[in-house]
Amino acid sequence: MTTKSLRQAYGETLVELGRENKNIVVLEADLGKSTMSILFQKEFPDRYFEMSIAEANMASTAAGLALTGKIPFINSFAVFSTGRCFDQLRQTISIAGLNVKICGSSAGLSDYGDGSTHQSVEDMAIMRAIPKMTVLVPVDAHQTRQAVRAMAKRPGPCYIRINRNELPFVTAEQGDFEIGKLYPVRDGGDILVFANGVMVSKALEAADSLAKEGIAVKVVNVPTVKPLDKQAVLAMAAGFKAIVTAEEHSVIGGLGGAIAEAMSEAPVPLSMVGIEDRFGTSATGYDELLACYGLTADAIAARVRKMLGRR
Amino acid sequence: MASPATVEKLQAKALTLREHIVTDLIGVGKAGHLGGSCSGAELVAALYFHKMKHDPNNPAWEGRDRFLLSKGHAALVQYAALAEAGYFPKEELGKCKTLGAMLQGHPDMTKTPGIEANTGSLGQGLSIGSGIALGLRLDGIASKVYVMVGDGELAEGQIWEAAMAAASYKLDNLVAIIDNNQIQATGPIAERMDIGPVAAKFAAFGWETIEIDGHDIPAILAALDQADQIKGKPIAIIAATVKGKCISFAEHNAAFHNGAMTAEQMEIAKSDLQKLRR
Numbered sequence: 001m002t003t004k005s006l007r008q009a010y011g012e013t014l015v016e017l018g019r020e021n022k023n024i025v026v027l028e029a030d031l032g033k034s035t036m037s038i039l040f041q042k043e044f045p046d047r048y049f050e051m052s053i054a055e056a057n058m059a060s061t062a063a064g065l066a067l068t069g070k071i072p073f074i075n076s077f078a079v080f081s082t083g084r085c086f087d088q089l090r091q092t093i094s095i096a097g098l099n100v101k102i103c104g105s106s107a108g109l110s111d112y113g114d115g116s117t118h119q120s121v122e123d124m125a126i127m128r129a130i131p132k133m134t135v136l137v138p139v140d141a142h143q144t145r146q147a148v149r150a151m152a153k154r155p156g157p158c159y160i161r162i163n164r165n166e167l168p169f170v171t172a173e174q175g176d177f178e179i180g181k182l183y184p185v186r187d188g189g190d191i192l193v194f195a196n197g198v199m200v201s202k203a204l205e206a207a208d209s210l211a212k213e214g215i216a217v218k219v220v221n222v223p224t225v226k227p228l229d230k231q232a233v234l235a236m237a238a239g240f241k242a243i244v245t246a247e248e249h250s251v252i253g254g255l256g257g258a259i260a261e262a263m264s265e266a267p268v269p270l271s272m273v274g275i276e277d278r279f280g281t282s283a284t285g286y287d288e289l290l291a292c293y294g295l296t297a298d299a300i301a302a303r304v305r306k307m308l309g310r311r
Numbered sequence: 312m313a314s315p316a317t318v319e320k321l322q323a324k325a326l327t328l329r330e331h332i333v334t335d336l337i338g339v340g341k342a343g344h345l346g347g348s349c350s351g352a353e354l355v356a357a358l359y360f361h362k363m364k365h366d367p368n369n370p371a372w373e374g375r376d377r378f379l380l381s382k383g384h385a386a387l388v389q390y391a392a393l394a395e396a397g398y399f400p401k402e403e404l405g406k407c408k409t410l411g412a413m414l415q416g417h418p419d420m421t422k423t424p425g426i427e428a429n430t431g432s433l434g435q436g437l438s439i440g441s442g443i444a445l446g447l448r449l450d451g452i453a454s455k456v457y458v459m460v461g462d463g464e465l466a467e468g469q470i471w472e473a474a475m476a477a478a479s480y481k482l483d484n485l486v487a488i489i490d491n492n493q494i495q496a497t498g499p500i501a502e503r504m505d506i507g508p509v510a511a512k513f514a515a516f517g518w519e520t521i522e523i524d525g526h527d528i529p530a531i532l533a534a535l536d537q538a539d540q541i542k543g544k545p546i547a548i549i550a551a552t553v554k555g556k557c558i559s560f561a562e563h564n565a566a567f568h569n570g571a572m573t574a575e576q577m578e579i580a581k582s583d584l585q586k587l588r589r
Contacts, residue, residue, distance in 0.1 A: 025449070046449070047449070049445065049480075054469075054475070056435075056438070056468075057441075057469055057472035059438075060438030060442065061442035061445065061473075061476065062442060063428065063442055064439040064440060064441060064442020064444070064445065064446060065442040065443070065445055065446045066442075067427065067428060067443050068442075068443055068446025068450065069446070069450075070446050070449070087432055088432075088435060088469075090432075091429060091431070091432035091435065092429050092432070092435055092439055095429045096419070096421050
């Protein structure tokens with residue numbers, strides 16, 4: 001299976017947008033070589049603002065740039081771009097609906113070596129709780145490109161969660177990405193799995209092994225966590241014995257939370273695979289760390305069996 | 312040098328702003344940010360009724376100078392100025408902070424014509440102003456960005472992040488006006504977190520600094536003109552002011568940071584302002 005780094009795709013897309021629209025500006029907090037915003041700096045040094053290690057000032061400065069008609073993208077690791085400047089994102093940017101784009105890079109456990117301080121388990125929850133905020137979680141490099149292009153077009157604040165590592169392609173290069181749309185990636189009639197980010201390919205893997213046991217799993221990629229199309233979720237869930245959600249995020253307030261909110265009036269049992277209210281930790285490899293937190297195909301398969309009452 | 316007629320006009324405007332603050336925007340028995348609104352009245356009057364290029368009939372005019380109130384709780388003085396300038400009918404002043412009102416407790420650009428940004432979470436206005444200054448420079452627009460900053464909010468770390476960034480980016484189209492009234496919500500600033508020598512701090516961060524009496528109209532106008540001549544660095548005007556200025560019982564009094572006036576105090580306030588009329 002071919003793979004590509006999502007942050008590389010992110011940086012390349014910023015450059016693409018920069019060529020098409022002179023109002024695209026990029027702000028960075030000294031992590032440009034990680035977020036890959038540095039690619040934009042090389043081509044558009046006048047529209048790239050290194051704000052150094054001062055994320056709060058970066059966010060409010062972006063608010064000011066948006067007030068002059070620019071489309072600023074602010075960049076840092078997801079823990080910092082959501083946690084360190086939460087108040088700035090809330091007060092000036094979101095209350096007024098300013099056109100600021102927020103990149104949460106090295107999200108989830110994907111920065112496996114750096115440990116709990118640099119791994120974001122709650123960024124989706126934080127951003128989802130802010131009124132007017134759009135929250136995107138692309139599944140692969142193709143969808144990253146399409147999502148970044150879509151967020152640049154959509155007026156108002158928008159957060160994108162970017163994985164640090166190379167991930168397998170799930171979508172086609174010329175996909176039909178639209179903000180708010182749900183994307184079924186495998187059909188099946190027994191259990192419905194809603195997943196996003198790295199957990200989509202894990203869910204597909206789980207579906208493959210469950211098929212051998214005669215269990216048909218439908219897998220839906222949810223790259224837009226907010227706004228979530230509640231009617232589409234309800235329509236998709238109708239007829240299934242149970243729903244499983246899978247995310248590289250705390251089970252509190254992320255994708256599972258969003259699906260549970262949408263399903264709260266519909267009687268379909270739901271179970272969440274995610275990080276069980278814990279912080280991250282250092283590891284020598286990404287898969288090793290995901291396994292430590294139960295974010296594996298096997299864990300999803302086991303949860304599906306449990307929801308079907310099988311062992 | 313401003314003409315005596317201009318000075319007199321602006322002195323009278325500052326009193327008019329205070330009258331709106333006292334009678335229309337706060338009233339009797341209701342909490343309102345009287346102290347910090349009155350301390351900046353001359354500065355705000357000088358900007359809106361003399362210095363700034365702006366068009367009340369076209370608040371979004373691209374060539375306008377921008378005014379941001381980082382100390383958003385002093386919105387009353389800006390509301391009074393916007394109404395006097397004609398951004399909206401003066402009747403709106405009496406509805407301030409009521410349900411559905413155009414005038415919110417803190418500045419809201421989505422509701423009020425003439426408000427440039429949502430401020431009030433303290434310490435953020437200088438950063439927002441820096442972003443506007445950067446954007447104007449990218450577009451080749453020669454407008455100025457004026458940001459009124461409270462001395463209390465200088466305790467916020469983000470102010471100093473912005474101070475560093477604005478100097479680093481040589482934002483000579485950015486003018487910070489520090490309303491240095493020495494009192495914050497619960498009492499004297501020096502007894503809470505001593506912010507020390509404000510001008511020396513901004514100078515150390517690479518800013519041009521100008522120290523004035525913030526109630527002296529000729530000094531304010533001279534400082535604003537002087538700021539136009541500075542090239543290659545941002546400008547901080549440190550204005551020594553009196554919290555609650557012109558209202559006898561509120562001057563230097565932290566109780567009127569956001570206090571409510573009795574009916575007797577309202578009469579005293581009105582009489583204080585009337586006596587200052589020539």
